[in-house]
Amino acid sequence: MADPFDHAWSAADAVPGWTTREQGRALWDAVHRLAPGATVVEIGSHQGRSTIVLGHAARSVGARVVAIDPFLDGPPYGGQRTRDAFEANIAANDLGGVVELVVGYSTKLRPTWDRPADLLFIDGKHDYWTYTDDLRWSAFLPGDAEVLVHDCFSSVGVTSGTVAKVLPGSRLSYRDRVGTLARFTVTPPTRRDRLRLARELPWFARNVLVKALLRLRLRPIARLLGHHSPVDPY
Known part of the structure; x- marks a missing residue:
């Protein structure tokens, strides 16, 4: 029997975006760990690549998705054109009854x-202030619920926010990652949880160094660090 995820990913992969197949599977x-009637909140939807995966998964378990995005004007956001593309992609996947779009700033x-x-x-604006405010959306979750953060270990703003708010905090525990998609639970962290998160920081530093080398057109040095692509890691 065909894996239903393959169908969802085939639709999502046709949409521009940065979510990888492995990360889509994690979403x-x-x-699929949720109960019927559950609600998924997505912060930052762009053209709907990840939303399509969430929407197909939600429909299969009887859940729903609330997608939040302000659709900012100008590059790299695209404004109204991006919103039009998002709505067209949701409609093309017959997810209108599953996905609710809320247009606005998550912080407001x-x-x-x-x-x-x-x-x-969480996959919204990647600066420190927006991301740390977006972490406060976890207040709407029950205990042991999951919080997934995209680019957690490849963005200076997101990683610094994680180090400042999550690592010393008492609300979220780090579990694992798929690439730089990190998974947390709404559970008071143990010392082991904090150490597990801290051990990811050298990998983050490597990602930032590779990005800097690519900007400086020093791809041979980036290759020495194991990065063989002309685009940024993750």
Whole structure:
């Protein structure tokens, strides 16, 4: 029997974006750990690449997805054209009854938000201030719920926010990662959880160094670090 994920990924992979197949599978599996009637909140949807995976998974378990994005004007966001592409991609996958689009800044929506959620996927603006505010959406989750963070170990803003707020914090525990898609749970962290997170930091430093080498057109040195692609790692 064909894996239903393969169908979902085939649709998602036709949409521009940065989510890899392996990360898509992690999102799919996270939704499949939810009970019927659950709500997934996605912060940062762009053209819907990850939303399609979440939506197909949610439909199969009887859950729903709330996609939050302000659709900013200008590069690299695209404004109204990106929103139009998102809505067209959701419609093409017949996910209109599963995915609810909420247009707005996550940081402005959060203070007045009054709806519970069961899974949080953070892939919004990657600066320190926005990301650390987006972490506060975990307040709408029950205990032991999962928080997935894209580019957790490849973005200076996201990684610094994780080090400043999650590593010494008492709310989220680091579990694992798929590439730089990190998985946390709403559970007070143990010392082992903190050490597990801290051990990822040298890998983050390597990713940042590779990005700098690519900007400086020093690809031969980047290859010495194991990076053989002309594009940024993760």
